[in-house]
Amino acid sequence: MSLSIIILAAGQGKRMHSDKPKVLNLLAGKPLIRHVYETATKIDYRKIYIVYGHGADQVLRALDEDSKISWVEQKEQLGTGHAVKQVLPDIPNDDHVLVLYGDVPLISEASLMKLVNAATDSDFSLLTAYFDEPYGYGRIIRNDNDNIISIIEEKDASEKQKEISEVNAGFMVVKAELLNECVNSLNNKNKQEEYYLTDIVALAVNKKTKVSTVLAESTIEVQGINTRAQLSEAERYYQVLQAHNLMDKGVGISDPSRFDLRGNLQAGSDIEIDVNVVMEGKIKMGDNVYIAPNCIIKNSVIGNNVQVLANSIIENSIIGRDCVIGPFARIRPDSVLGEHVHVGNFVEVKKSSLGNRTKANHLSYIGDAEVGIDTNIGAGVITCNYDGADKHKTVIGNDVFVGSDAQLIAPITIQDGSTIAAGATITKDVASDSLAISRIEQKTIPSWDRPRKK
Numbered sequence: 086m087s088l089s090i091i092i093l094a095a096g097q098g099k100r101m102h103s104d105k106p107k108v109l110n111l112l113a114g115k116p117l118i119r120h121v122y123e124t125a126t127k128i129d130y131r132k133i134y135i136v137y138g139h140g141a142d143q144v145l146r147a148l149d150e151d152s153k154i155s156w157v158e159q160k161e162q163l164g165t166g167h168a169v170k171q172v173l174p175d176i177p178n179d180d181h182v183l184v185l186y187g188d189v190p191l192i193s194e195a196s197l198m199k200l201v202n203a204a205t206d207s208d209f210s211l212l213t214a215y216f217d218e219p220y221g222y223g224r225i226i227r228n229d230n231d232n233i234i235s236i237i238e239e240k241d242a243s244e245k246q247k248e249i250s251e252v253n254a255g256f257m258v259v260k261a262e263l264l265n266e267c268v269n270s271l272n273n274k275n276k277q278e279e280y281y282l283t284d285i286v287a288l289a290v291n292k293k294t295k296v297s298t299v300l301a302e303s304t305i306e307v308q309g310i311n312t313r314a315q316l317s318e319a320e321r322y323y324q325v326l327q328a329h330n331l332m333d334k335g336v337g338i339s340d341p342s343r344f345d346l347r348g349n350l351q352a353g354s355d356i357e358i359d360v361n362v363v364m365e366g367k368i369k370m371g372d373n374v375y376i377a378p379n380c381i382i383k384n385s386v387i388g389n390n391v392q393v394l395a396n397s398i399i400e401n402s403i404i405g406r407d408c409v410i411g412p413f414a415r416i417r418p419d420s421v422l423g424e425h426v427h428v429g430n431f432v433e434v435k436k437s438s439l440g441n442r443t444k445a446n447h448l449s450y451i452g453d454a455e456v457g458i459d460t461n462i463g464a465g466v467i468t469c470n471y472d473g474a475d476k477h478k479t480v481i482g483n484d485v486f487v488g489s490d491a492q493l494i495a496p497i498t499i500q501d502g503s504t505i506a507a508g509a510t511i512t513k514d515v516a517s518d519s520l521a522i523s524r525i526e527q528k529t530i531p532s533w534d535r536p537r538k539k
């Protein structure tokens with residue numbers, strides 16, 4: 086079978102009450118349309134068409150790197166039937182056409198395969214599901230022989246028809262020639278004044294075509310996303326599914342209902358992820374890693390035996406083995422930590438490298454810095470990297486001791502083995518093995534009469 090795939094993604098999504106095209110809403114950090122597209126690509130197809138319209142630029146951008154997509158514009162969104170019609174001139178009559186809705190993101194490859202297989206010996210197959218709460222979906226109307234004869238949309242359905250629990254999932258496979266004939270006969274005489282794709286069922290049945298229905302593998306996967314509530318339900322479902330997939334591979338997850346992965350996690354063995362951890366983008370974790378509650382990790386590599394303690398954020402960085410980060414630490418992009426590095430509470434590291442066994446345990450800012458091995462950065466140390474116009478570099482060597490509350494005014498170099506006294510403001514390079522101190526001498530006034538509240 087030669088299969089053309091059409092994904093409908095031109096609608097605005099009025100029920101979201103948002104200017105953003107609906108199919109660009111994110112599910113697990115990925116636009117809805119991308120979920121549908123990626124599942125579609127798992128099937129053997131001739132061509133994938135995406136019908137776009139509302140928010141054209143944004144939709145094109147969301148998938149722009151994929152040159153395999155044939156984009157078709159629907160200038161006015163006059164309904165799902167009208168959307169399909171825009172593509173048909175490009176599709177050979179002998180093809181079968183699989184239509185997918187861009188707002189039904191969890192559809193499985195298994196259900197699609199069932200649907201496609203059902204169409205090998207018929208000209209028309211349709212995916213349906215039974216919903217306890219079918220509100221909003223097109224209902225499947227069957228005759229006394231239990232054959233489908235039409236689909237009736239929620240807004241056009243009688244009270245009796247609204248009681249039908251079998252719904253149109255939004256996926257069908259139709260022989261192109263038949264699809265063409267039916268779509269060209271559609272009218273918009275309905276409550277929404279739209280050209281409904283769903284009306285082609287009745288048209289095909291009138292042409293004596295047998296429409297076969299296939300039941301979706303599960304109801305959740307055919308859940309359409311029309312409202313923010315539906316989006317959040319789908320998100321939760323998907324996250325729990327991902328958590329279980331990871332647990333099946335040996336990752337410990339304290340509570341799958343408080344776990345969010347918006348991207349990919351490549352996981353080693355014996356990883357423990359505590360509650361409310363959010364992971365985004367591409368993350369690689371070694372063995373024996375512990376991530377404490379409330380951490381956010383984006384696009385980073387975390388080495389073996391690393392502990393990321395509560396409320397820490399790591400972004401676009403590389404953390405070497407045996408490091409301890411946090412609690413309340415922030416590792417900003419382009420940071421590289423060696424092995425056994427400690428970055429403690431309220432320490433911010435930005436675009437900096439810290440060598441093996443170096444420690445910055447409390448209340449520091451380390452930005453645009455290159456720090457060697459075995460160095461200690463005391464509490465409250467600040468690399469003053471910004472002069473209001475440009476950023477400057479701080480270089481700190483190996484085995485340096487930077488006393489608490491020191492300010493290092495960049496550009497500056499502190500050489501190996503040197504000591505910076507607590508409270509110093511360092512503006513000149515410090516030679517190796519020396520002590521740099523900048524303090525005014527202490528003055529003590531005896532018997533000082535401190536003002537006191539009367």
Ligand code: UD1
Pocket residue numbers: 093094095096097107108136159161162163164165166167168186187188189221222223224236238252253254255280281282283308309310311
């Ligand atoms: C549609 C079906 C309904 C089904 C449900 C499943 C129709 C008429 N109704 O209803 O039977 O139960 O999906 O989720 O098909 N779109 C366009 N151009 C348009 C209009 C829509 O590309 O002119 C796209 C939308 O971007 C969306 C998809 O088609 O991705 C479905 O449209 P939507 O408005 O969400 O239809 P539903 O009311 O959900």
Ligand code: MG
Pocket residue numbers: 186188309310311
């Ligand atoms: Mg919909």
